[in-house]
Amino acid sequence: MAFSALKPIPEHEAIILIAESDAMTLNLAKLKLNQLFFLSSVWRCSHPDCTAYPYSKGAIFCRLVQRPLWILILILGVLNLLTVAWQCLLYLLVNDIELFVFPGERPSMFSNWSTHFVTPVRCHSHNDYWRRIPLQSALAAGCISVEADVWSWGDELLVGHSRYTVLPGTLHSLYLDPLLKILDDHNAPSRTWPRVKTHGIAGVFANDPMQTLTLLVDFKTDGDQIWPLLTERLQSFRDKGYLTYFNGTDIIYRPVTVVANGDAPFNLITKSSTYRDIFYDAPLDNLTLPASPMGPTYNPSNSYYASADFRKSIGTLPLSRLSDDQLSTLRRQVRAAHDLGLKVRYWGNPTWPVGLRNYVWNMLVQEGVDVINTDDLRGTARQDWTSHHWWKW
Structure with missing residues (x-):
């Protein structure tokens, strides 16, 4: 069985494909840069000295120690507020928390x-x-x-x-x-099983x-x-x-x-x-x-x-x-x-x-x-x- 030879891609079509591929690569690179910029902005210090001298000891300490510590405190505070809100919700919605948790009365x-x-x-x-x-x-x-x-x-x-x-x-x-x-x-005493006095x-x-x-x-x-x-x-x-x-x-x-x-x-x-x-x-x-x-x-x-x-x-x-x-x-x-x-x-x-x-x-x-x-x-x-x-x- 004879196979026909593959036809080469026309030159103008190859240029279009290369251009589209380059555009996609450029878009992905921009997306990654935007993500990195967002992450870096979270850690970026607003102090004038840290902005002017980003590699000084003070700026590095601010980025690596001070800001993570404040973020940790913020997260713990939010969790604490959520816990208090949950307890308040239980208090308001459950008429009797004790009997709600424990077995029913009958x-x-x-x-x-x-x-x-x-x-x-x-x-x-x-x-x-x-x-x-x-x-x-x-x-x-x-x-x-x-x-x-x-x-x-x-x-x-x-x-x-x-x-x-x-x-x-x-x-x-x-x-x-x-x-x-x-x-x-x-x-x-029950009608079907009277209470045994000896018990x-x-x-x-x-x-x-x-x-x-x-x-x-x-x-x-x-x-x-x-x-x-x-x-x-x-x-x-x-x-x-x-x-x-x-x-x-x-x-x-x-x-x-x-x-x-x-x-x-x-x-x-x-x-x-x-x-x-x-x-x-x-x-x-x-x-x-x-x-x-x-x-x-x-x-x-x-x-x-x-x-x-x-x-x-x-x-x-x-x-x-x-x-x-x-x-x-x-x-x-x-x-x-x-x-x-x-x-x-x-x-x-x-x-x-x-x-x-x-x-x-x-x-x-x-x-x-x-x-x-x-x-x-x-x-x-x-x-x-x-x-x-x-x-x-």
Whole structure:
């Protein structure tokens, strides 16, 4: 098969192709020059000396050190503004961030349990009445201890941090009524599967029905006035067997353990030697009181917690770490409380920065502190706690 010879490109067409190729190359070169000029303009210093002497030490320092530093500061500032804007957006759009993050209040319309998928953790909800939904927010986070400050007003027990900031509700409406309803629902017999009495009374947590919930009542006024009001309002829990109590010889743990501190009258708590269902919050840093002929002053028959202010008993952490002396004090206090059969709690723990807070939390858990005092329910719920059961009866 014969092949025809290739025809040469006419001279005028070859000149046109070369011209087009040169034009494209020139355009690409101009584009690269424009890009380089733009980049160089970013780093170009506007100081007259740097412009007049571009290769001087001052101009080189300005281009290589000063300007990159300012750009880095600008980027960090923008990121910080974006973070603040995101937090503000969450605050404005989410009615209840805590319940938005935590499991829903009722995951199933066919279940009486409101704490499905909630794992109990050793957190104490400090000043729990400041939550958007007192008690419920703490239970949704898995806290096994909640705190309410109470003030006597006539025949009522008001809840609040001070006289001027009391809530519209009372201890009965904010805590006792909702808690009693939860326990009644959890212990209601089913038509198809009646509750087996030998299994005991169920608590508030579906994942651990035998976990007791501690209700810490802080007496803010005269304890002699609050005491009869509190004992009267606990009668419904007492009648249904929901309260942990001392029967004269042993502690019988039930779904709710009531602990009193603040101006709580220790003499009224220990008045009866055969029955007690309100326990004392003993001073952790002063457990070495002279023992009576009946034994130590603070013991499981009259006390449940042993608490102290972290800042006063342990001190500040200027180096963001516990010193050897502070760690020794912590271990000594924890050991003294556990030897008496009491559970340890510190309040006033560092809350910021978050890294320091988490370090203190981990150290407290590692050293055997039984509950972690917290104002940040979300942070506590996300913490990787050691998985084991606490205070079963």
